[in-house]
Amino acid sequence: MTKGLYLHIPFCKMKCSYCDFPSTDTWDEELLSAYVKALISDLRASLLAWDKYTIYLGGGTPSILTSALLEELLSVLKELLPDPIEFTIEANPESLTKEKLEIMVQAGVTRVSLGIQSFNDRFLAVLGRIHTGEGAREKAKTAREYFDNLSLDLIFGIPGQTPEELERDLEEALSLEPSHLSAYSLTLEAKTPLARQVEGGNLTLPREEEWLEMFHLIPEKLAERGLERYEISNFSLPGKECLHNLVYWENGEYLGIGASAVSHLEGRRLFREKDPLAYIQRVFQGISPVVDEETLSPWHKVLETAIVGLRTTRGIDPEAIEKRWDAEVSKLKTILEDLEAQGLLERVNNRWRIPERLLPVANDIMVRILEA
Ligand code: SF4
Structure with a gap:
């Protein structure tokens, strides 16, 4: 990738x-x-x-x-x-x-x-x-x-x-x-x-x-x-x-450099010092500028990949998400099927996406997924 x-x-x-x-x-x-x-x-x-x-x-x-x-x-x-x-x-x-x-x-x-x-x-x-x-x-x-x-x-x-x-x-x-x-x-x-x-x-x-x-x-x-x-x-x-x-949008890996930059690497999210001056001082003093980090759980990885992927017109394929993260996606599939039954998602060639007419309320649909 x-x-x-x-x-x-x-x-x-x-x-x-x-x-x-x-x-x-x-x-x-x-x-x-x-x-x-x-x-x-x-x-x-x-x-x-x-x-x-x-x-x-x-x-x-x-x-x-x-x-x-x-x-x-x-x-x-x-x-x-x-x-x-x-x-x-x-x-x-x-x-x-x-x-x-x-x-x-x-x-x-x-x-x-x-x-x-x-x-x-x-x-x-x-x-x-x-x-x-x-x-x-x-x-x-x-x-x-x-x-x-x-x-x-x-x-x-x-x-x-x-x-x-x-x-x-x-x-x-x-x-x-x-x-x-x-x-x-x-x-x-x-x-x-x-x-x-x-x-x-x-x-x-x-x-x-x-x-x-x-x-x-x-x-x-x-x-x-x-x-x-x-x-x-x-x-x-x-x-x-x-x-x-x-x-x-594919929830891929990225390295963020600079004040307040965020990285997503090997299932972890790293947060760099937000204040530019403090960031400079840390780097010059040889102290890591990373001030916080979180390790993503398997469900967190699946959920995040689904949410960001649904922003795209290509949508998401739960099987591909399962393979990529080696994580259980049955809960995600149930949520997607429920939303499909309510007419809030559509499935095209095994990929789920938000129908174009519902893009104005895409955020509400994503909140439903997050809260399910
Ligand atoms: S203040 Fe700077 S970062 Fe913020 S919107 Fe304006 S140009 Fe963009």
Whole structure:
């Protein structure tokens, strides 16, 4: 099976209003430099001998690294892991430059994922993004000159957004000819500035009917340009699915390097120190950055594989899960059959999946599996 290496850059220029990801806007160049050195040191100490692997540099905002730091990190990756089957870097429009794109190409990066979220300045302001629609358009065009394999991220269900406005965002995105598009529904995370504004009545989320219209509009529009859904929120041209994310959705093995990164290796989950400064200190002092770990029980492995697999349109095959984990799956089969009898799952060629019409309530179906 393909393995995944994830490297986390937990820094952003400014915190977006909806964000509860592990990232901070408190940093300076000295901290960035120390962090990259710690990341490299952690990577060298943790590296595993893998034949087939992907690399994903995510954040935060990886493109916030200066060109020199990006080059330093990518040259070490090229030395240690020269043959990834896919190498993705996440970038944001405000910090992506031609120079950085050039460095990425030279280092063997194969794919860029650009955080656009919307081309509409009104919604970008609501989301607290610091780029403009014009800036996003321009950087996406530039990125496309360097990478055929370009993924764009959009958010829908933004306060005040109508299906027509989402349609315009989708059309703009498609005009940039991405090979992949992620369209995430806005989630109001507790205690974020955006959640407080909605709770305080200053902003209003789209009504449920509007949200549903948007949810169904996305695959319809994207299919016009050949992008097909392969996961609830992810669409691609044939053969351009994100291989790294497929590792997660197959509950495969991955090594996470960096502050707050999580690894899944040999039936265990390892959690690295969350605070970037404390992470750097641990690495420099020769103390393991892994601060917590859990060993997954056979049932836990089966359940997790089923839950993440049901996010994909391919669905899951309990027999394959049984073989892979050498674990009993009769309980899982009973749960799946019950849900199938209730019309909440469908079985196609011995694979269970969530019917497309029920994808808007996929989370509720997964909760039922978890609670069964
Ligand atoms: S760019 Fe991404 S990680 Fe950074 S603050 Fe915004 S949403 Fe969070």
